[in-house]
Amino acid sequence: MEEDKYLLPLYNRLNVAFVKGKKSILYDENGKDYIDFASGVGVNSLGYANKKIVKTIKKQAKRVLHTSNIYHIKPQEKCAKKIVELSNYDMQCFFCNSGSEANESAIKLARKYGNISFDKPKYKIITIKNSFHGRTIATLKATAQEDKHKFFGPYPDGFVYAEDINQAISLIDDSTVAVMLELIQGEGGIFMQDISQIKKLEKTLKEKKLLLIVDEIQTGVYRSGNFLISQYFEIKPDIVTLAKGLATGIPIGVMMTSKKNIFTFGDHGSTFGGNHLSTTVSCKVLNILEEYSNSGILQENIKFFDSYLLYFMNKYPNLFKQKNGHGFMQGLVLKDDTKLNELINSSLKNGLLILKSGKNIIRFLPPLNITKKEIIKGFKRFENSIIETLK
Numbered sequence: 001m002e003e004d005k006y007l008l009p010l011y012n013r014l015n016v017a018f019v020k021g022k023k024s025i026l027y028d029e030n031g032k033d034y035i036d037f038a039s040g041v042g043v044n045s046l047g048y049a050n051k052k053i054v055k056t057i058k059k060q061a062k063r064v065l066h067t068s069n070i071y072h073i074k075p076q077e078k079c080a081k082k083i084v085e086l087s088n089y090d091m092q093c094f095f096c097n098s099g100s101e102a103n104e105s106a107i108k109l110a111r112k113y114g115n116i117s118f119d120k121p122k123y124k125i126i127t128i129k130n131s132f133h134g135r136t137i138a139t140l141k142a143t144a145q146e147d148k149h150k151f152f153g154p155y156p157d158g159f160v161y162a163e164d165i166n167q168a169i170s171l172i173d174d175s176t177v178a179v180m181l182e183l184i185q186g187e188g189g190i191f192m193q194d195i196s197q198i199k200k201l202e203k204t205l206k207e208k209k210l211l212l213i214v215d216e217i218q219t220g221v222y223r224s225g226n227f228l229i230s231q232y233f234e235i236k237p238d239i240v241t242l243a244k245g246l247a248t249g250i251p252i253g254v255m256m257t258s259k260k261n262i263f264t265f266g267d268h269g270s271t272f273g274g275n276h277l278s279t280t281v282s283c284k285v286l287n288i289l290e291e292y293s294n295s296g297i298l299q300e301n302i303k304f305f306d307s308y309l310l311y312f313m314n315k316y317p318n319l320f321k322q323k324n325g326h327g328f329m330q331g332l333v334l335k336d337d338t339k340l341n342e343l344i345n346s347s348l349k350n351g352l353l354i355l356k357s358g359k360n361i362i363r364f365l366p367p368l369n370i371t372k373k374e375i376i377k378g379f380k381r382f383e384n385s386i387i388e389t390l391k
């Protein structure tokens with residue numbers, strides 16, 4: 001495409017450019033509509049052109065977008081309070097601009113904790129096979145997918161990879177300071193960890209005064225049906241990271257922790273992090289989602305969505321072998337890897353946006369306020385795409 005002439009070729013883009021959206025529907029340059037089961041990879045939690053969000057952005061733009069963290073930022077204080085209250089954890093927040101940055105902040109905090117809390121400093125962080133924690137040098141190294149590490153070394157030392165949670169427990173040694181994980185692996189196959197194993201890991205870490213870091217960049221902000229999936233697991237992490245859905249498209253990231261006395265002035269910071277625009281919008285998003293979740297509609301629609309996935313599993317046993325996931329973070333595992341791109345492309349042609357995860361999984365991350373009508377329409381298009389793929 002001529003438009004790509006000045007862009008580095010980093011993305012394998014589908015051949016479509018969207019110009020506008022309404023609720024959970026996007027429109028391309030020719031006016032064709034697409035039901036969105038992808039929400040910009042879990043970012044557009046309230047879909048498109050949400051009236052309340054448009055009003056909030058307009059109002060804030062007329063007042064002030066950014067001042068810098070050298071001054072007090074009232075919306076940042078308000079947003080942190082909301083996030084902490086929704087989590088029910090005794091924590092404090094640091095605001096940044098993306099998931100990678102939130103995880104980078106978590107790694108720095110864990111390193112400092114390891115440096116100052118023990119006679120012999122601890123620094124190693126254990127992560128889990130197929131995890132995804134970001135693309136900066138440290139978060140890439142924390143990502144336990146070694147095929148992604150080629151070319152970019154040398155890396156910071158101190159990341160150890162475990163096959164699973166039991167192995168993570170057995171790998172803890174004198175230099176380990178933390179275990180960092182996703183409770184559902186987003187890029188790694190919508191694989192959900194076992195609750196009892198996670199509780200065992202939490203207990204082991206607490207006994208040794210080591211940290212549990214939960215990366216909720218994809219699972220957080222009601223994606224799982226709960227504000228945090230850590231709440232569903234009934235665990236108390238020491239650090240939680242959030243980003244994606246927090247401000248329905250305005251860049252934002254958060255690292256929240258119960259270890260309030262580790263970072264001190266000058267240890268960390270961010271120019272854009274937590275500015276007036278992102279935190280005002282985030283606060284509005286959180287208020288809307290809290291109300292939506294309390295109304296019961298979120299849970300009802302998750303169940304409705306889920307019933308379709310079960311229907312497809314049962315109706316097309318030659319195509320799908322398993323359903324993975326939880327809440328509005330779901331995956332259908334294909335029997336044949338080669339069908340993955342075919343199904344994504346034929347869905348696009350039929351006006352439906354879906355994602356992939358791993359090598360053979362169709363991933364569904366719809367906007368959290370998707371309606372039943374949109375779900376029905378989207379799955380009709382999905383079934384047509386399945387039929388075409390099986391031809």
Ligand SMILES: Cc1ncc(COP(=O)(O)O)c(C=O)c1O
Pocket residue numbers: 098099100101103132133134135182186187215216217218243244
């Ligand atoms: C679980 C998880 N962690 C970290 C990241 C990195 O976030 P970002 O792309 O905003 O840096 C992602 C992004 O997909 C993610 O899903």
